[in-house]
């Protein structure tokens with residue numbers, strides 16, 4: 507009994523404190539908004555750069571951008587920024603009837619159930635109560651475990667950049683959702699991570715917010731696991747002298763009305779082995795197997811930073827694995843090894859050649875892109891093969907789990923993080939174009955090659 511008595515006033519204290527802080531911060535935000543509109547500053551439109559890292563335990567990628575906490579997990583298709591909110595320090599909130607609240611709940615994706623929009627209804631008496639906006643942060647890996655949390659703002663900072671160096675620090679606020687501690691703990695995120703930064707097609711994703719706040723285009727670059735760059739800028743990585751933006755390939759991007767993902771117009775998948783003069787083999791996919799159905803949101807080829815390896819729907823997987831297996835078997839000297847789950851096709855490294863720059867001499871995988879692409883997307887061994895056991899090199903592609911395959915808006919292929927490491931990807935939502943470099947090994951540019959030092 508006595509513990510309950512002691513707890514009750516503390517909780518009220520915290521609530522009062524929160525309310526006070528909210529009011530103060532809202533007032534501060536309003537003042538800031540007014541000065542900005544008064545045109546007191548032309549605004550700093552310089553692009554921003556943040557370091558990325560890969561967590562060895564979970565293989566998830568994190569971005570160091572949030573002040574006073576651990577990094578956030580990069581979720582390429584995610585709609586929101588979320589983190590835990592300490593009650594002790596209070597957090598600002600947004601009213602239910604606000605543009606931010608609409609933005610947080612407005613995307614009509616199937617998983618955004620209406621029950622989470624209770625914030626829209628004011629008091630039952632129709633009175634003018636302050637009602638707090640609630641958003642719905644989800645576990646980025648499964649997207650199944652979600653919670654309700656206040657919409658709030660988080661203090662963040664990054665460096666301005668000219669594409670060559672980090673220039674000067676910039677602080678800003680980003681709107682995001684408070685998540686309960688259990689969501690952070692249960693989401694199999696890296697031990698030190700403080701939450702998630704969604705990079706998807708949604709008004710409150712991190713790139714969307716930065717684009718509006720900084721007045722630069724809706725463009726961002728990811729080079730896993732090294733660097734993220736927001737805004738319209740040339741990009742220099744390492745010793746490779748030219749601006750990569752002007753030299754890398756491009757393809758149109760597609761959107762899925764059912765989620766925030768970025769989709770590629772892949773028409774076919776083929777396997778070839780130019781070093782052994784073998785004819786290209788196309789995976790014998792069922793007709794329209796890779797097509798995105800715009801009404802149901804099913805199918806299509808999308809990119810993910812929270813899935814480790816590329817996952818293919820079983821019809822696509824079977825046809826692809828057959829094409830790869832046939833091609834690698836043709837010269838007759840590559841010795842298969844027992845499967846190492848989750849991988850099926852594995853080979854004895856003693857029977858393979860290692861070529862100096864690009865890794866193992868194995869067949870190349872090609873994603874054949876549709877109209878408008880400047881090149882097909884070639885996946886080199888550094889992105890296609892993984893050393894899964896001693897002397898065992900495996901094709902780093904997995905068959906989609908049945909429950910994932912039958913989920914709403916399930917894609918035909920999810921290209922995983924491993925397949926785009928050490929590739930520069932530049933997403934431009936204004937022009938709906940993705941620029942892609944392919945594997946950078948041997949080019950002199952690397953994802954860890956961004957110069958985070960100030961210019962000399």
Ligand SMILES: *[C@@H]1O[C@H](CO)[C@@H](O)[C@H](O)[C@H]1NC(C)=O
Nearest residue numbers: 663664665672675958959960
């Ligand atoms: C900005 O760059 C400097 C080095 O030039 C670094 O020390 C600092 O941590 C960076 N700030 C942010 C917010 O990334």
Ligand SMILES: *[C@@H]1O[C@H](CO)[C@@H](O)[C@H](O)[C@H]1NC(C)=O
Nearest residue numbers: 873874875876879880881882
């Ligand atoms: C991609 O590959 C296919 C088949 O080889 C070819 O017909 C097509 O022209 C290629 N696309 C581009 C953009 O090079």
